[in-house]
Amino acid sequence: MKYFDPHIHMTSRTTDDYQAMADAGIAAIIEPAFWLGQPRTHVGSFEDYFLSLVGWERFRASQFGIQHYCTMALNPKEANNPDVADGVIELVQLYLEKEGVVAVGEIGYDDMTAAEEKYLIAQLQLAIDHELPALIHTPHRDKKNGTLRTLDVLRDMNFPPHMCLVDHNNEETLAATLDAGVWAGHSIYPNTKMDEDRMVKLVHEFGSDRIIINSAADWGVSDPLKVPKTAAKMREAGIGDDVIAKICWNNPVEFFAQGGRLDLDKIEVAPKVDQTRLHEGNSVLRGQKPVVDA
Amino acid sequence: MDAQDIDARAAAFADAVQGPGRAWLGSACGGLSAGVSATKIRVAIARAGRELGDTLVDVTAVVQDPALAGVWRACDAGRAALVLRAATVLESEAWLRFLTDAIRRGELSEQVSLLRMLPWLPDPAALTDVAVDACRTNSEPVFAAIACENPFPAAHFYDGAFDQVVIKAIFLGVSVERIVGLADRVTAETARIATDFADERRAAGRSVPADVDLVCNLAAKRSGSNNP
Numbered sequence: 001m002k003y004f005d006p007h008i009h010m011t012s013r014t015t016d017d018y019q020a021m022a023d024a025g026i027a028a029i030i031e032p033a034f035w036l037g038q039p040r041t042h043v044g045s046f047e048d049y050f051l052s053l054v055g056w057e058r059f060r061a062s063q064f065g066i067q068h069y070c071t072m073a074l075n076p077k078e079a080n081n082p083d084v085a086d087g088v089i090e091l092v093q094l095y096l097e098k099e100g101v102v103a104v105g106e107i108g109y110d111d112m113t114a115a116e117e118k119y120l121i122a123q124l125q126l127a128i129d130h131e132l133p134a135l136i137h138t139p140h141r142d143k144k145n146g147t148l149r150t151l152d153v154l155r156d157m158n159f160p161p162h163m164c165l166v167d168h169n170n171e172e173t174l175a176a177t178l179d180a181g182v183w184a185g186h187s188i189y190p191n192t193k194m195d196e197d198r199m200v201k202l203v204h205e206f207g208s209d210r211i212i213i214n215s216a217a218d219w220g221v222s223d224p225l226k227v228p229k230t231a232a233k234m235r236e237a238g239i240g241d242d243v244i245a246k247i248c249w250n251n252p253v254e255f256f257a258q259g260g261r262l263d264l265d266k267i268e269v270a271p272k273v274d275q276t277r278l279h280e281g282n283s284v285l286r287g288q289k290p291v292v293d294a
Numbered sequence: 295m296d297a298q299d300i301d302a303r304a305a306a307f308a309d310a311v312q313g314p315g316r317a318w319l320g321s322a323c324g325g326l327s328a329g330v331s332a333t334k335i336r337v338a339i340a341r342a343g344r345e346l347g348d349t350l351v352d353v354t355a356v357v358q359d360p361a362l363a364g365v366w367r368a369c370d371a372g373r374a375a376l377v378l379r380a381a382t383v384l385e386s387e388a389w390l391r392f393l394t395d396a397i398r399r400g401e402l403s404e405q406v407s408l409l410r411m412l413p414w415l416p417d418p419a420a421l422t423d424v425a426v427d428a429c430r431t432n433s434e435p436v437f438a439a440i441a442c443e444n445p446f447p448a449a450h451f452y453d454g455a456f457d458q459v460v461i462k463a464i465f466l467g468v469s470v471e472r473i474v475g476l477a478d479r480v481t482a483e484t485a486r487i488a489t490d491f492a493d494e495r496r497a498a499g500r501s502v503p504a505d506v507d508l509v510c511n512l513a514a515k516r517s518g519s520n521n522p
Contacts, residue, residue, distance in 0.1 A: 094333055094340065099343050261344075
């Protein structure tokens with residue numbers, strides 16, 4: 001079975017992760033634009049990061065046979081920085097047009113401030129203007145309140161529910177998220193947020209419609225193999241392969257293809273691995289024999 | 295080039311684009327009027343990839359030499375039309391700034407288009423520094439866009455920069471025969487760099503690319519023809 005991880009920050013991960021992901025059957029990923037773990041101090045830092053999402057990371061992933069797409073946005077945390085916020089929004093309008101960008105994201109609340117709300121609304125409007133789906137981050141602190149507030153904003157804006165993926169759900173938020181008609185993402189982590197066993201319970205209770213899972217692996221303690229691992233737990237719990245394939249492949253493909261930027265034919269074909277190709281003169285190899293698919 | 299010439303050239307490039315993208319291109323070019331923001335042009339350039347695609351088109355009306363015209367994709371022709379149109383609505387300094395920026399901040403396909411079109415823009419010599427800088431990329435398609443099937447380096451690069459194009463082509467495994475005007479620009483210094491590279495490869499027990507000999511022969515021929 002092939003897997004799709006639609007929320008993973010590869011910029012923080014090594015090629016060991018890429019190799020493990022490829023070995024585990026992960027064939028496609030989406031890397032959302034987010035913060036880097038510490039605040040950026042220049043608008044230009046965002047631009048160079050955006051360029052790497054449509055350049056180096058896409059190339060690096062292809063060297064392991066993985067199709068890489070990304071999303072673009074001013075993330076919730078850095079929306080609070082008045083020195084960069086407006087400049088980044090201007091950049092986002094341009095970078096949403098670049099090849100490989102499938103959605104606006106990650107947007108949403110972090111601390112529930114007025115600035116976060118302002119830029120959440122502004123970027124939902126950008127999603128409408130650019131006819132792209134939106135990937136929404138829900139806060140990790142005061143999550144239930146933050147999620148409900150997010151759903152209110154979406155309703156007030158008449159944002160089309162089928163174009164919205166509200167991520168990082170848990171037992172407290174999933175019912176409301178699904179009731180709002182939006183897609184529901186779940187980030188499976190080693191010790192925090194959601195885990196495999198609890199995810200299996202949610203699937204038993206709520207089914208698989210509009211259910212998406214991801215690893216949200218980043219610079220913290222996280223695991224880029226959580227999608228195949230959760231699939232394995234689902235299998236163990238007696239959930240059928242068709243349901244697992246729906247959650248781990250068909251659902252993310254269907255959601256993100258709505259912007260017209262994800263080629264439905266291309267996504268089904270594993271890219272040929274050719275590690276002799278260089279990007280900006282940099283190979284991912286350091287002395288190993290290059291893998292070249294026939 | 296006066297505004298009329300630029301417009302004619304833009305139209306010739308746009309004409310090469312057939313199919314559904316043609317209407318999009320016409321509208322995008324028409325949307326660039328006096329006072330247009332650099333961002334708006336860059337959005338159009340980004341979109342051109344998706345709207346026009348990668349199929350090869352016939353730009354011999356402008357590029358003339360079929361060997362050079364043979365690499366032009368629909369998105370290249372479309373982006374050339376957009377950049378030329380921009381030259382008629384922006385002041386030359388603002389246009390230069392926009393173009394330099396677009397090259398530096400383009401993703402790979404955009405960079406290929408922008409470098410490919412340089413010889414056919416107004417006052418190409420003003421873009422020499424940007425073009426020399428672009429050769430620092432090691433992304434093969436971007437390097438090939440400036441180094442191959444492109445008269446720009448032979449026409450405008452100073453000797454040292456041209457030598458770098460040649461040695462880099464050898465290094466990347468890009469055929470030096472694709473470098474336009476090679477025979478007229480190789481010097482004894484080019485041959486020296488190529489020969490040193492060959493020595494390095496032999497010392498490492500690796501093969502020496504055939505292009506090294508080709509470069510040395512051309513250099514010898516050129517210096518021979520300078521001697522009465």
